[in-house]
Amino acid sequence: MSRLHDYQNSYRNIRLERRDGILQMSLHTDGGPLKWAAMEGSIHEQLGEAFFQIAHDRENHVVIFTGTGAAFCTEMNAAEMQSGVTAEAWYRITREGKDLVMNMLDIEVPIIAAVNGPAYIHAQLPVLADVVLAAEHAEFADLAHFVHGVVPGDSAQVVWPMLLGPNRGRNFLLTGQRIGAQEALALGVVAEVLPPDALLPHAWTLAQEWAAKPQQTLRYTRIALTQPIKRRMLDELGYGMAMEGLSILPQR
Numbered sequence: 516m517s518r519l520h521d522y523q524n525s526y527r528n529i530r531l532e533r534r535d536g537i538l539q540m541s542l543h544t545d546g547g548p549l550k551w552a553a554m555e556g557s558i559h560e561q562l563g564e565a566f567f568q569i570a571h572d573r574e575n576h577v578v579i580f581t582g583t584g585a586a587f588c589t590e591m592n593a594a595e596m597q598s599g600v601t602a603e604a605w606y607r608i609t610r611e612g613k614d615l616v617m618n619m620l621d622i623e624v625p626i627i628a629a630v631n632g633p634a635y636i637h638a639q640l641p642v643l644a645d646v647v648l649a650a651e652h653a654e655f656a657d658l659a660h661f662v663h664g665v666v667p668g669d670s671a672q673v674v675w676p677m678l679l680g681p682n683r684g685r686n687f688l689l690t691g692q693r694i695g696a697q698e699a700l701a702l703g704v705v706a707e708v709l710p711p712d713a714l715l716p717h718a719w720t721l722a723q724e725w726a727a728k729p730q731q732t733l734r735y736t737r738i739a740l741t742q743p744i745k746r747r748m749l750d751e752l753g754y755g756m757a758m759e760g761l762s763i764l765p766q767r
Contacts, residue, residue: 645737
């Protein structure tokens with residue numbers, strides 16, 4: 516079983532703090548909004564490992580998943596992006612990509628996403644939470660894949676058609692469409708839209724209400740709710756990652 520003190524300070528892009536069984540994980544780069552990266556040791560690797568530790572820590576009763584500053588994630592970290600991808604490097608990325616999603620779904624307590632601003636890169640992660648809260652200025656888009664010539668095969672191809680419907684979801688992935696917070700609310704992607712300064716306090720209020728419930732109820736409910744999503748990921752994630760890898764090979 517994991518203990519918070521064993522992993523709390525293990526991730527340079529993830530700040531972890533827990534109070535009364537509620538674990539808040541805040542993504543960041545140098546204390547500001549997260550810049551996505553995929554080199555060894557980057558956030559791409561850290562998240563899967565962190566989700567694993569969180570899932571195996573029985574003292575976590577509810578998880579709040581959020582970003583830092585005015586954006587959730589809108590940029591790539593150029594200093595941590597791989598210039599060329601070898602077969603060995605793609606194996607690592609594929610393994611980490613599976614860990615990212617499957618280890619998150621293996622967390623057997625409810626997750627609240629507090630989307631603190633625009634989420635343009637791996638926006639499918641916060642919307643996989645059980646309840647998604649969004650700041651008024653939040654936007655959702657996939658600006659890391661098809662618009663840059665890469666297959667959206669790392670779970671985006673599962674999550675967005677699942678949430679938006681097949682046609683709207685494919686349009687979202689193919690066009691780089693940005694969905695604002697209010698539209699996301701109308702589409703059922705988020706549960707509530709709040710002023711930025713009210714976002715985390717509301718997430719904590721909800722988390723405190725949940726944490727007061729019997730632990731078996733919290734855990735078994737989460738297991739029941741994630742089972743259908745896990746099944747889809749098992750069927751589709753590996754194939755999608757393979758297609759994504761093929762798309763980044765040199766094109767004739």
